[in-house]
Amino acid sequence: MKREHMEQINTATKAVQVKKNINHFYFVACGGSMALMMPARYILDCECEIPATVYTANEFVHRIPKALGTDSVVITCSMRGKTPETVEATRLAKEKGALTISLSHNIGSPLWETTEYPIHYDWLDEPDMTNHNHTILHCLIFKILNAIQPNEKYERACRCIDKMDGIFKANIEKYSSKAIEFGANYKREKVIYTMASGGNYGPAYSFAICLLMEMQWINSNAIHSGEYFHGPFEITDADVPFIIIKGIDKSRYLDERAYSFCKKYTNKIVLIDAADFDMKDIDEDLKGYFASIVTGVVLRGYADALADHRGHPLTVRRYMWRMEY
Numbered sequence: 001m002k003r004e005h006m007e008q009i010n011t012a013t014k015a016v017q018v019k020k021n022i023n024h025f026y027f028v029a030c031g032g033s034m035a036l037m038m039p040a041r042y043i044l045d046c047e048c049e050i051p052a053t054v055y056t057a058n059e060f061v062h063r064i065p066k067a068l069g070t071d072s073v074v075i076t077c078s079m080r081g082k083t084p085e086t087v088e089a090t091r092l093a094k095e096k097g098a099l100t101i102s103l104s105h106n107i108g109s110p111l112w113e114t115t116e117y118p119i120h121y122d123w124l125d126e127p128d129m130t131n132h133n134h135t136i137l138h139c140l141i142f143k144i145l146n147a148i149q150p151n152e153k154y155e156r157a158c159r160c161i162d163k164m165d166g167i168f169k170a171n172i173e174k175y176s177s178k179a180i181e182f183g184a185n186y187k188r189e190k191v192i193y194t195m196a197s198g199g200n201y202g203p204a205y206s207f208a209i210c211l212l213m214e215m216q217w218i219n220s221n222a223i224h225s226g227e228y229f230h231g232p233f234e235i236t237d238a239d240v241p242f243i244i245i246k247g248i249d250k251s252r253y254l255d256e257r258a259y260s261f262c263k264k265y266t267n268k269i270v271l272i273d274a275a276d277f278d279m280k281d282i283d284e285d286l287k288g289y290f291a292s293i294v295t296g297v298v299l300r301g302y303a304d305a306l307a308d309h310r311g312h313p314l315t316v317r318r319y320m321w322r323m324e325y
């Protein structure tokens, strides 16, 4: 990881450490940037007694959570740093006295200027993927955990961060032919559902709403594996495609149950099982947490292949950033 990224993370962590009675961690962003925060919230929720919630920025702004105040830590994220809802949520949080930390690819953006503790991340043109948003956020979360409740586990987690570039690349390679197969076989589908739970729900949600709906104009919905049996399973049929993620965290059973049922009624399932990920050198008790960000990277490969086979670049939008909304 680049030195400036680590310094920004350490500065933000120190500011959190100074707060003695943190009442709530709020993760606030929009779309893909919000989905990015779900695995981070999952880690905090599993490891720490302080409540953590993910908000879409405009709901945060309009609802203004009652507990938001001087004891709160608000972590916001925006790739371009210009999404008005996210900038406003950060401004509001600061006004309420909360500690604000913001991740952005865009130094000097409105978000960067609004927040107290900005953290930069690189994106696809940076070869070392430990500088990308997912790993920067994981690093921040484990550093915060270690600052507020020191534990050798979190120190080990911080050391795992350096190994993630190799792990991402090994898994991109491992899944590259499967991704191409997916692109070729699914290019004419009008609808593709995703299903996951636990730390993998965020990547599944991001794939559904951003990569399929926004960037490919393919109908989709991210179904929570636990919720599948409470409505969505009624649409299961031989011609209804699903991408099912089986995680290796505490909710794996939910994914296995959904997969077992689904596969009885359709063969149109693309299964991505995190147990097959190449996670060498990651400590056993931390694999589940890191696998969720590998899922996102693997899914991105599937989206690239789909876009390629459809001749529909991921950059094309009809409305986003083009029309008034």
Ligand SMILES: O=P(O)(O)OC[C@H]1O[C@](O)(CO)[C@@H](O)[C@@H]1O
Residues within 6 Å of the ligand: 030, 031, 032, 033, 077, 078, 079, 080, 081, 082, 083, 086, 210, 214
């Ligand atoms: O991360 P930013 O710059 O706030 O952008 C948010 C927008 O980008 C996406 O995450 C992906 O294009 C959208 O879902 C969302 O509207």
